[in-house]
Amino acid sequence: MKLQQLKYIWEVAHHDLNVSATAQVLYTSQPGISKQIRLLEDELGVEIFARSGKHLTRITPAGEAVLKVAGEILGKVDSIKQIAQEYSNNKKGSLSIATTHTQARYALPGIIEQFIQTYPEVSLHMHQGTPTQIAEMAADGTVDMAIATEGMEHFSDLIMMPCYRWNRSIVVPRGHPLAAKGTVSLEDIANYPIVTYVFGFTGRSKLDEAFLDQELVPNVVFTATDADVIKTYVRLGLGVGILAHMAIDPERDRDLVTLDASHLFEASITKIGMRKGTFLRGYQYQFIEKFAPHLTKEVVEKAMHCASRHELDELFKNTPLPTY
Numbered sequence: 001m002k003l004q005q006l007k008y009i010w011e012v013a014h015h016d017l018n019v020s021a022t023a024q025v026l027y028t029s030q031p032g033i034s035k036q037i038r039l040l041e042d043e044l045g046v047e048i049f050a051r052s053g054k055h056l057t058r059i060t061p062a063g064e065a066v067l068k069v070a071g072e073i074l075g076k077v078d079s080i081k082q083i084a085q086e087y088s089n090n091k092k093g094s095l096s097i098a099t100t101h102t103q104a105r106y107a108l109p110g111i112i113e114q115f116i117q118t119y120p121e122v123s124l125h126m127h128q129g130t131p132t133q134i135a136e137m138a139a140d141g142t143v144d145m146a147i148a149t150e151g152m153e154h155f156s157d158l159i160m161m162p163c164y165r166w167n168r169s170i171v172v173p174r175g176h177p178l179a180a181k182g183t184v185s186l187e188d189i190a191n192y193p194i195v196t197y198v199f200g201f202t203g204r205s206k207l208d209e210a211f212l213d214q215e216l217v218p219n220v221v222f223t224a225t226d227a228d229v230i231k232t233y234v235r236l237g238l239g240v241g242i243l244a245h246m247a248i249d250p251e252r253d254r255d256l257v258t259l260d261a262s263h264l265f266e267a268s269i270t271k272i273g274m275r276k277g278t279f280l281r282g283y284q285y286q287f288i289e290k291f292a293p294h295l296t297k298e299v300v301e302k303a304m305h306c307a308s309r310h311e312l313d314e315l316f317k318n319t320p321l322p323t324y
Contacts, residue, residue, distance in 0.1 A: 003077065005040040006070040008033050009048055013067050014140065017049065017056040072277075075141050079279035090282050096125040098134040099147040101226045103270065106246045107324075108147070111290050119283045130225075139275055144284060147291070149270045150205060160273035161303050162316050163292035165323045167262035168207070169248055171234050171241040178240065179257040186214050186264055193221040193239030195230050207242060210265045231256065246324050269321065276304070294319055 008022070012033065015022045023030040041047055048063035049056040059067065082093075099108065104126055112124060127134075127143055131150045138146035139155045146158065149166075170189065172178050178188060190211065197204045211218045221239050224230050227247035234241035234256065241256075248258050272288060272295070274280070280288075285297040299315075306312040 001040065001043060002036075003073075005036045006073055008036050009040065009063075009067060010070050010074055012037065012049070012056065013059060013063075014142075017058070019056065071140060075275065075277060078141060079277070082279045082281055091119055092121040093281060093283065094123045094125065095145075095284060095287060096127065096143040097145050097147060098127040098129060098137040098143040100131065100134065100149070101128055102244055102247060103147050104128055105227070106244070107270070108291075111287070114290055115283075115287055118286065122283055138273065141275065144278070145272055145274050145288075147270065147272045149268050156309070157275050158273050159276055159303055159306065159312065160271040161288075161292070161295055161300065161312075162269050162319065162321055163272050163295070165267040165269055165321050167245055167267045167323075168242055168265050169245045170259040170261050171231060171243065171248070171253070171256045172259070173235060173237060174255065174257055176240075176257065178259065181259070183263070184259050184261070186211060186216055189240055189242070189264075190216045190218055193219050194242060195222045195224075195233050195239040196220060196242040197227075197230070198223040198225050206266050206268050267323070278304075280304075294321070 008026075011022045011026060012019055015025065019030050019033050023033055026033070037048065044062075044066070046062040046066075047060050048066055050058045050060050097108075108126075115122075116124070125143075127137060129137065131148045134146045134148045135155045135158060137143045139157050146160075147163075170178065170184055178184055178192070181188065196207060199205075199208070208218075219239075222230075222233050224233075227243045230241050230243050231247075231253065233239070242261065245260075245262070272291060280300070285300060288295050288300055289297070303312060303315060306315060
């Protein structure tokens, strides 16, 4: 068994079983990859991929188990490389982050600007996606870290640490009936069409839960992943906007009336994390602490050694989080 063979099956599995696309990414030949996969299957005595003629059609149950371990091994190999780089040049390398539009647009710019000034030789790569995609990228090692509010709880291999609490605001055009109200209720909002986030994005679950608890049915007429898009359609009169308070720009959004909604919805918590067993370089610890000052290197190391999600929750149970 060769490390290269594990790399091949891992990449094929993560390129929709397309051997040609995998060969292009790895700068090698399609026949070479196919041959190495066959040699590995012959050595193991099981098929990793089912086939129809020359085409791979699915991952077999045995293949799923093999790929899980292969991912862990390849992750350890990456950690060894990171260790070597840390000792050879601790201020040079790369940092890849998976996150949502809201975090990338509103929470991260200032942090990244500071980070680049401190570590100019570290290249930054940002991947945006759905919460599930973000968690998957962190879990399979595509990125170093994930930053998101939802979708992480289903990935047991991730160590997710709380960063900050945030809540929502209501935005309406000037002249809207709600604009004259000092305090709005869920009943008030339920009387109008609603423009908000796609389900599963940016704390959307808290919004749905709040209406459900009051036995109200929100009339959601338009959803988007981008807060700026939500505000655009509020301006067009499509409905009442509900979005993260951090997405309100006092200057750019002067034409809208912003109403506090923190009394209507439970606060959401944005988390940062990575897969278990990840070796973090010095500048990666620094990035985490810049983003969430309470997550010092000592605290992060404790979190990385937690054996269960319950133990992780206990670690942060009494940690005061900033609110945005």
